Structure formats: C-alpha cells, structure tokens
Amino acid sequence: MLSTERGVISGSDYYVYTPSALAKKIFLYPINMGLFRYEPGYSLHRNAYDSFLIMFIRRGECQVETGGRIYNAGPGQVVLLNCYEPHAYWTSKGWEAEWLHFDGKGGAGYYEAILDGGPPVISLRDTYRLEKYLHKIYLQFRECISTKEAWLNNYIVNILTELLVNRDNEHSENVSSSIIEDTIAYISEHLTDPLTLKDMADQASLSPFYFSRLFKKESGFSPHEYVIAARVNNAKFLLKSSDISIKDICFSTGFTSESSFCTTFKKETGITPSQYRFSIRN
Template identity: 50%
Template sequence: MQTYETGVSNKSEYYIYTAGSQAKSMYFYPLCTGHFYYAPGYKLSRNRYDSFLFMLVLGGECNIIVNNKTYTAKKNQIVFLDCYQPHIYYSDNGWEAKWLHFDGPVARQYFETITDNFNVVLTLKDSYLFQKNLDKLYRNFRDNLPIKDALISQYITNMLTQLLIDKDIPSKINTSADVIEETTAYISEHLCETLTLEQLAKRASLSPYYFTRIFKKETGYTPHEYIIATRVNHAKFLLKNTNISIKEICFLSGFANESSFCSTFKKWEKLTPGNYRLTTTQTTNQ
C-alpha cells in the first residue's frame, strides 16, 4: 500500500496483516511492515500502539525518545521499541528504514532481555542476517505471497535470536554473565559443601548486595534459592533413578540433616521425598 502520511515519501510502502487467533496464541506475528523514506523534519509521537517495533535504519539517522531519554540510530543500527509505552521518533535530516510491528506470547520477555529495558538502539556485529530475515518477511507481503504463519514467525524468531546472541552487549553485562556462569558451575561442583552468600560474593569479588542483584537478574533466583533449587533437583534425579536411601540422598544433595531435607523438599515439590519416589519409575543401580 502507498502511504499518505505527512513527512513520508510517496515511494514508501506498507502492508497490514491481521493474524488469526491460533497464530496469536502460538507464534510471533506481524501487524504491519513497511519500507519508508522519511523527510527532514518528520516527527511521530504516540502514547501507545499495541505492538513491538523493529526499525532497521538503511540511511540517514533518527532520534528516539522513550522514558524521557533520547537515543540516536544510524545506518545499519536497529531500533527495538515497546510501543505499548509512549514513544517519539524524529529526524531533522530524514532517514530511510524498513520496519516491522509485531507481537507474540513471549515478545515482551524477548524485548526486556535484549534491551535490558533501556538499550533500544542495537548494533549487530553484522546486520546481514537480520536484514535478510526482515527482507524475506517484507517481500512476502509486497509480492502478495501466501502467508504461512509458522514461516513468518520463524523470520521474527531468527531476528530476535540474532539480537540475543550477536548484539554488542556492554562490557559490564558480559562481565556479570561470566561471573554468574562461573558461580553456578562452582555451586554444582560443591553442592555437598556449605555454601554461603558471603563466600560466593567474595569469590566473585563483589559485595553481597551487588552479587545478589546480578545473580537474580541472570538466573531469576537469589543465590540461596538457586542453591536450594539445585539441591532439590539433584535429589529428584537420585529419587527417580536410584534405589539409594532417602537419608543418603539427603547428604549427597547437600542437606545438613534428613528433617531439613524432607521439609524443604515438600515445600518445593508439594510431596515428601518418599511420595515423590513412589510417583516415579525407579531403576536399580547398574
């Protein structure tokens, strides 16, 4: 479709799509996509537009305002916006971009992980694959090809995945991820030993407060919760796959005594260790 929006060249095009209920429940799905040439002075301000936006800048540069902060996106950079929130984008000199409004059951989780809720302008080491998937999706609509929801979702997933694994992450985030990865490996290797917050934070050369904060961010658990979850999971494996006594499993999983093990296990699994074992297929040790 040709656009008639003020400040957008009439050689620009866009396409609207209405996803079915099944696609909305299962997939990432597009709402609209386009290739726009924005004139100098163009400005768009919205309180919300229920979707998430990819904008690949192909030329020029644009400014984006979200949460009272201004960002600038240049050629080959990607703007990733939560359009459920107020947002503005504009340029004094104009820019060219391909864009996609999309949504899906886990779109917000991807957005929050990729942008860390503030880094809405992203730089890929190589934007070729991202652009290739965006082009495929755009051409599907431009060339009036049959729309296959699963395939369209795959294109969007490919773009999201590349942003997850290949974007330039600030060094402090890389460092945090490395520290937590090393810590979780240490916990697994020393599960039967006493593990305290102070000990783990000291190993990471961080304060207990900051260590807990980045650990929770990376894993979804506090250090204490992660240790307990790992011990319970280890106990579940032994209960399912061995005939070792519950008392022995208690100590092999790092619990101080059988009473503590049984109460903790029941709190997490809503079953006692004995009842959990009865609900699973047991095997004998080889």
C-alpha cells in the same frame, strides 16, 4: 502496498498480517512490516499502537522518544519500542528503515529482557543475522510467499535473540553475564560440594558482597537460593526417573542430612519427597 503516509517517500511499501487464533495463543507473530524512506521533517506521535516495534536504520538518522526521554538513532542501529506506551519518532534529515511491528506470547518478556532498563536504541557488533531474518519476513509478504506461522515465529525469535545476546553494552553487563554463566556451570559441576558463598565468590574472583549483588541482578536468585533450587530440581528428576532411595538422593544432590533435605524439599514444592514420587507415579 505502497505507502501514502505524509512524509514517507513514494515507493515505500508495507504489508499487513492477520494472525490465526493459534498464533495469537502460542507464537510471536508479525502485525505489519515495511521498508520506508522518510523525508526530512517527518514525524509520528502515538499514544499507543498495540504491538512492539523493531526498526533497523539503514541510512540517515532519527530521534526517538519514549518514557519521556529522547534518543538518537543512526545507520546500523536498531530501535526497539514498546508501542503499547506513548512513543514518537521523527527526523530533520531523513532516514531509511526496515521495520516490523510484532506481538504475541512472550513479546513483553523479550522486550524487558533486551532493554533491561536501558535505552531503546541498540548497537550490535554484527547486524548480519538480524538483517537477514528481518528481511526474510519482509520478503515473505512482498513476494506473496506462503509461510507457516511457526516459521514467522522462528524468524522473530531469531531477531530478538540477536538483540538479547549480541548487543553492545556500555556498562559491561555482558562481562557480568559471562561471570554468572560461568558460576552457574561451576555450581552444576559441584552440586554435591558444600558450595559456600566464599567458594562461589572466589571462583568468580569477586568479593562475596559484590558477587552476591551481581548474582542476584543477573539471575534473580541469591547464590544460596539458586543452589537450593538446583539441588531440589536434581532431586525431583531422580525421584521421578529412578528407584534410588530418598536417603541416597539426599546425599547425591548435596544435602547434608535426610531431615534437612525433606524440610527444604517441602518448603520449595509444598510436598515431601515421598509424596512427590507417589504423585508422579500414580
């Protein structure tokens, strides 16, 4: 459909989608999408528009307001907004953007993980894949191509994954993430070792204090909490998939005694290892 919105240049088009009940229950889904060219002086202010917005700036520049702060967005950048909250965008020079309003299962989680308290204007090292999937969604509707909702979900997930994984980070958080990812791999490989805080900090070439803060920030666990969770998860797998004795499982997952294993397992799961094994098999 061609837009008649004031300040949007003639020829700009948009499409509206009504998701199925199943899509609302399990998928991310588009609500509307379009390719707009905006005149100088265009402005939009909303208290709410129940969705999340991805806007890829093709040409020109605009200003975005959310959370009481104003940000500038230019060519090649991506704007990600939580439109459930008050927001605005405008321009004094004009701009062109391909955009998608979406919602659905996990939408808020993706939004929070991508921004992580940072600005809603994101610079990607490479926009090829984001543009590809964003344009795929737009073309599905412009060309009236029949598409399964699972594929629409997949396209949106791919876009959000690009934003989550590949954005530039002015505060070197990508480096921090890499350090913690390496540490988690190290923990998996040495789960039966003592794995002291000093061991893990040394592996990351950081002081124990700074390592602990960084690990908590990136993973949501303290290093000790993560090691315990990993050991308990390994024990749960062995309890439900093998006939190995509880004593042997205890030592093969890095616990130093059967009593400490049983105590920790119950604290984490609410039941003893024996009860867990029985509940799975009966």
